[in-house]
Amino acid sequence: MKIAVLPGDGIGTEIVAEAVKVLKVLDLKFEMETAPVGGAAYEAHGHPLPESTLKLAKAADAILFGAVGDWKYDKLERALRPEQAILGLRKHLGLFANFRPAICYEQLTHASSLKPELVAGLDILIIRELTGDIYFGQPRGRRTAPDGHFPGTEEAFDTMRYTRPEIERIAHVAFQAARKRSKRVTSVDKANVLETFQLWKDVVTEIGRQYPDVALDHMYVDNAAMQLVKAPKKFDVVVTGNMFGDILSDEAAMLTGSIGMLPSASLNAGNQGLYEPSHGSAPDIAGKGIANPLATILSAAMMLRFSLNQPEAADRIESAVKHVLASGLRTADIHSDGTTRVGTREMGDAVVAAI
Amino acid sequence: MKIAVLPGDGIGTEIVAEAVKVLKVLDLKFEMETAPVGGAAYEAHGHPLPESTLKLAKAADAILFGAVGDWKYDKLERALRPEQAILGLRKHLGLFANFRPAICYEQLTHASSLKPELVAGLDILIIRELTGDIYFGQPRGRRTAPDGHFPGTEEAFDTMRYTRPEIERIAHVAFQAARKRSKRVTSVDKANVLETFQLWKDVVTEIGRQYPDVALDHMYVDNAAMQLVKAPKKFDVVVTGNMFGDILSDEAAMLTGSIGMLPSASLNAGNQGLYEPSHGSAPDIAGKGIANPLATILSAAMMLRFSLNQPEAADRIESAVKHVLASGLRTADIHSDGTTRVGTREMGDAVVAAI
Numbered sequence: 001m002k003i004a005v006l007p008g009d010g011i012g013t014e015i016v017a018e019a020v021k022v023l024k025v026l027d028l029k030f031e032m033e034t035a036p037v038g039g040a041a042y043e044a045h046g047h048p049l050p051e052s053t054l055k056l057a058k059a060a061d062a063i064l065f066g067a068v069g070d071w072k073y074d075k076l077e078r079a080l081r082p083e084q085a086i087l088g089l090r091k092h093l094g095l096f097a098n099f100r101p102a103i104c105y106e107q108l109t110h111a112s113s114l115k116p117e118l119v120a121g122l123d124i125l126i127i128r129e130l131t132g133d134i135y136f137g138q139p140r141g142r143r144t145a146p147d148g149h150f151p152g153t154e155e156a157f158d159t160m161r162y163t164r165p166e167i168e169r170i171a172h173v174a175f176q177a178a179r180k181r182s183k184r185v186t187s188v189d190k191a192n193v194l195e196t197f198q199l200w201k202d203v204v205t206e207i208g209r210q211y212p213d214v215a216l217d218h219m220y221v222d223n224a225a226m227q228l229v230k231a232p233k234k235f236d237v238v239v240t241g242n243m244f245g246d247i248l249s250d251e252a253a254m255l256t257g258s259i260g261m262l263p264s265a266s267l268n269a270g271n272q273g274l275y276e277p278s279h280g281s282a283p284d285i286a287g288k289g290i291a292n293p294l295a296t297i298l299s300a301a302m303m304l305r306f307s308l309n310q311p312e313a314a315d316r317i318e319s320a321v322k323h324v325l326a327s328g329l330r331t332a333d334i335h336s337d338g339t340t341r342v343g344t345r346e347m348g349d350a351v352v353a354a355i
Numbered sequence: 356m357k358i359a360v361l362p363g364d365g366i367g368t369e370i371v372a373e374a375v376k377v378l379k380v381l382d383l384k385f386e387m388e389t390a391p392v393g394g395a396a397y398e399a400h401g402h403p404l405p406e407s408t409l410k411l412a413k414a415a416d417a418i419l420f421g422a423v424g425d426w427k428y429d430k431l432e433r434a435l436r437p438e439q440a441i442l443g444l445r446k447h448l449g450l451f452a453n454f455r456p457a458i459c460y461e462q463l464t465h466a467s468s469l470k471p472e473l474v475a476g477l478d479i480l481i482i483r484e485l486t487g488d489i490y491f492g493q494p495r496g497r498r499t500a501p502d503g504h505f506p507g508t509e510e511a512f513d514t515m516r517y518t519r520p521e522i523e524r525i526a527h528v529a530f531q532a533a534r535k536r537s538k539r540v541t542s543v544d545k546a547n548v549l550e551t552f553q554l555w556k557d558v559v560t561e562i563g564r565q566y567p568d569v570a571l572d573h574m575y576v577d578n579a580a581m582q583l584v585k586a587p588k589k590f591d592v593v594v595t596g597n598m599f600g601d602i603l604s605d606e607a608a609m610l611t612g613s614i615g616m617l618p619s620a621s622l623n624a625g626n627q628g629l630y631e632p633s634h635g636s637a638p639d640i641a642g643k644g645i646a647n648p649l650a651t652i653l654s655a656a657m658m659l660r661f662s663l664n665q666p667e668a669a670d671r672i673e674s675a676v677k678h679v680l681a682s683g684l685r686t687a688d689i690h691s692d693g694t695t696r697v698g699t700r701e702m703g704d705a706v707v708a709a710i
């Protein structure tokens with residue numbers, strides 16, 4: 001088994017180092033190989049996703065990814081900006097199923113913007129389709145408007161698209177995930193306006209008939225954005241498209257108040273996966289040794305479970321993280337009165353010790 | 356001056372009746388004419404936006420709109436569903452500028468899901484473009500996928516489009532609104548992924564140079580969905596496209612905890628406007644006389660200010676609403692211990708009395 005380790009930019013290097021430390025102490029049989037990605041790769045090779053990095057990622061069973069991006073690359077043309085690396089990996093590896101848990105840890109409930117009773121025990125799983133929708137749909141570009149309100153003027157356009165098989169496979173992922181949880185799926189669409197999401201709704205409904213034990217409901221995306229604020233605990237598994245999933249998964253993550261704790265997984269049909277924290281590269285605190293490595297460490301646990309077939313090792317990491325939280329250690333982002341503030345490395349060490 | 360009154364479905368009739376009562380007591384010189392819209396119009400004329408209603412709306416200086424929609428129309432083909440009326444009115448009247456305030460009233464802070472200190476005094480103005488983007492872009496439909504992941508399978512697609520003049524005019528609206536407030540605009544885009552929103556960002560930046568006294572910043576939509584939860588008071592004027600605006604304006608409205616209080620305005624280039632509450636038709640409580648009419652009454656105030664050039668009358672309504680809130684009257688949706696629960700009609704009467 002081989003893991004491609006892509007630390008990336010900003011705090012990426014620091015947090016991935018801690019996850020690697022945790023993986024090593026488990027003493028499992030796999031190789032790890034590191035390569036640059038994002039801004040770091042642009043500096044080294046002139047491209048955010050160099051051929052060599054892509055080759056390594058393709059050959060690996062799983063990718064442990066840190067984060068990419070820094071303001072200093074804002075002026076680059078789009079194709080060379082750090083976030084293209086992540087879009088490229090999704091596309092070239094066919095990573096269509098994104099798992100974004102939004103979990104509120106008992107000890108961190110106070111960190112949420114929401115009143116504690118609304119988020120205590122929150123445990124939502126957002127399943128976002130990741131290789132279709134308006135993210136990759138062709139045609140797209142700039143042109144002279146052929147019609148519309150101001151024909152003849154400069155226009156930019158993109159295409160939102162989903163085929164039936166793309167919707168079917170992500171729907172299966174959602175229903176299967178729901179079977180292991182509370183057996184409820186909410187499919188989020190905008191079928192009242194978009195042709196794409198009328199097909200989405202139709203197909204999810206059809207696939208749902210193959211899972212009579214799972215309750216399915218449908219919600220418009222604007223309503224979902226509201227209900228997440230109003231009563232987040234009413235959700236269990238949420239399945240949606242790439243664009244709506246981008247927005248709702250981040251909204252849900254922030255509801256927990258501890259985005260520094262949230263892992264994510266992006267899988268393809270062969271269970272090859274990319275694992276990364278839900279938060280970004282945080283260039284403002286990079287190099288200071290204060291970033292929270294737990295989301296990345298928990299991403300490594302997801303990796304062991306989903307791509308490397310090591311569920312016990314995954315459990316060990318997750319228990320260790322719970323233990324460390326219970327012992328009162330906190331990085332700056334989740335620190336509060338009465339807890340002990342530690343840096344990135346001490347937090348990683350504490351998880352290792354707990355294992 | 357002429358007002359087209361379109362009560363619509365569900366609680367629409369009840370709440371619009373109260374707003375009409377308030378308008379009448381002001382004793383201003385305008386005519387009001389009522390017409391069916393949405394499901395009610397479908398029942399009466401077989402179409403959610405009959406020719407006669409559209410004609411009345413076009414001829415009016417302003418439209419006072421209730422709400423449309425009911426589950427019983429869910430099975431109708433899309434073109435006949437109630438919400439098509441609102442899309443049709445936006446399109447045929449060119450109502451491109453949607454004003455969606457998210458205000459947290461002092462006495463209602465407790466109703467928010469968020470901790471009081473995060474929302475007390477909240478006052479955001481979301482300006483949503485309303486006639487472009489993926490809502491109206493052609494081509495759209497179903498077809499056999501010409502390429503992509505599963506060529507040859509059934510596919511649905513939509514087109515996101517913005518022309519430069521469409522972005523320019525909504526940017527001017529936002530900068531001008533900001534001049535009357537705290538002189539800050541946040542433009543929300545997804546320029547890291549979408550061609551359409553790279554043009555959006557470029558054009559908003561250009562127009563911003565004509566308003567050197569207004570500070571402009573840019574935020575990705577996923578980040579905006581997070582920051583609204585984390586620190587909503589950091590926002591003042593937010594300008595964004597039709598799709599992102601749909602999601603973010605509802606999220607922001609729900610943050611206040613009192614969506615039953617929030618009006619909205621949708622204007623065209625000639626200041627003709629449609630005014631409606633931010634909430635929906637709530638078929639579950641329709642006919643019970645318990646709906647909150649204040650969002651509709653405050654929409655009537657916006658109408659007097661923006662389309663009917665009666666700013667003093669608008670002020671009178673807004674002061675009366677504040678007075679009624681201060682006196683402790685509350686409809687069920689905003690009721691709490693120590694306040695007096697009233698129905699739709701009593702609330703309307705109280706506003707009339709306060710005027």
Ligand SMILES: CC(C)[C@H](C(=O)O)[C@@H](O)C(=O)O
Binds near residue numbers: 246547
């Ligand atoms: C960086 C960006 C292209 C990306 C996305 O929009 O998918 C990010 O926001 C995410 O959610 O992983």
Ligand SMILES: CC(C)[C@H](C(=O)O)[C@@H](O)C(=O)O
Binds near residue numbers: 192193222441442601
């Ligand atoms: C009913 C629907 C078409 C509409 C929209 O998406 O614009 C509504 O959600 C709104 O925001 O007014």
